[in-house]
Amino acid sequence: MMKKVEEEEKPAICDFCDNTLQKPASYTCMNCSASYCKAHFVTQHHLHDQCKHVLIPPTCRRSDYVCFEHDEVVSMFCQVEQKALCMLCMNLGTHKGHDVVDIDEATKEKKTVLQADLDYLENAIATSEAEVNNLLGVSDKVKANAQIIKDNIKHANDGAKLELEKNEQELIEQVIKEEDNFSTKVNWEIYAGVQDQEMMTNIKSKINAVLECTFPIVLLKRYQHLESNRKPSVRKSLVTDLENKAMEKLLNIESMNELQVDQIIHHAHPDTKETSLLDEHMNSLKEQNEVWTIPITITANKERDLYWISYQGFSR
Structure with a gap:
């Protein structure tokens, strides 16, 4: 079991490199069942470009990108169920009649x-x-x-x-x-x-x-x-x-x-609730009906000024 896990975790190697100088793979082609380094992908895989082969990262498991029901490479996408599927699913399977588009x-x-x-x-x-x-x-x-x-x-x-x-x-x-x-x-x-x-x-x-x-x-x-x-x-x-x-x-x-x-x-x-001295004195002035003549200008607060004047002892 341990050996199997180690084999799955080993990095993919280019299938077209010389055995003496094998490079890590950059692409894996689902249709070709082969892995390519960048150089061999250009020189070898371009022959299949017109066939729209499906490419996956070399580190991914192939089973994740193969139809479980038909064992075919997924190359279409169902817009109804938002799911990748193969050609057989589209033509014969449960997705027949659905709105299906190319995966690209x-x-x-x-x-x-x-x-x-x-x-x-x-x-x-x-x-x-x-x-x-x-x-x-x-x-x-x-x-x-x-x-x-x-x-x-x-x-x-x-x-x-x-x-x-x-x-x-x-x-x-x-x-x-x-x-x-x-x-x-x-x-x-x-x-x-x-x-x-x-x-x-x-x-x-x-x-x-x-x-x-x-x-x-x-x-x-x-x-x-x-x-x-x-x-x-x-x-x-x-x-x-x-x-x-x-x-x-x-x-x-x-x-x-x-x-x-x-x-x-x-x-x-x-x-x-005590009455202020100001109020008491102003009431007294009103009762006496006294009018003060003073040589200064009264400000806006007339009652306060009259209180101050009378408190200072000014007379008429």
Whole structure:
């Protein structure tokens, strides 16, 4: 048994080389039942070129390319069952009446299909790579904007640091949370994009390997083992949507901070129902029906300015 395996694994030798200088075979002709090196294939086998002999790699088993039922060389291809067959199968066997073409024609057709798949995969990979690059770019952009907003929040809180310390920390934590959520989503999309690229690159490599095959019957066999889904869909671009949602949440937090800062500085603390000193003093001014004449221009916040003026002790 061991000896038989060793004999099967021995490389095929050219049947036409001199015994003293035998070269490894490059082709095996199914019709001639002979193996040829490259040189003797040119000088000897060209005589049979018009007969359309079937060639296979010398390392393949002959039984793989012979009809099991009729012991004839397979030279045709059934389009209905997608299977290589011999002439007897076509004329007398189970494939009689089927759409049958020459094996070379079938090979050419499969190559065309595979080349189209290859073109699709190349475009899909390029699209996915561009999407990943855009995601990386928008990730950096949102992080930079998040840092600017964090700095703005800190700067806006400088005037009332003690009162705003808790508010500042909570809002910054919200910004950090949104930033982390965004980074997680982007990183997942990047990971998924890279996985898609690897999958499509793998399919592309397999298709290239089939296209490089010079033996029609081998190409058709390998074609049948390719993945059925050779054109996976390209992931929809989420760059703009992710960026817009992230920036909307960050800007909402910044607006909330500005509102709370204004409430803390100019009105009662937002966590209490106490009336602010400003409101008390302005109510007092209204009750007294006093009109102040001052040599300065009132700003947009008239109540605040009147409070400041009266607090300084100015009279009419």
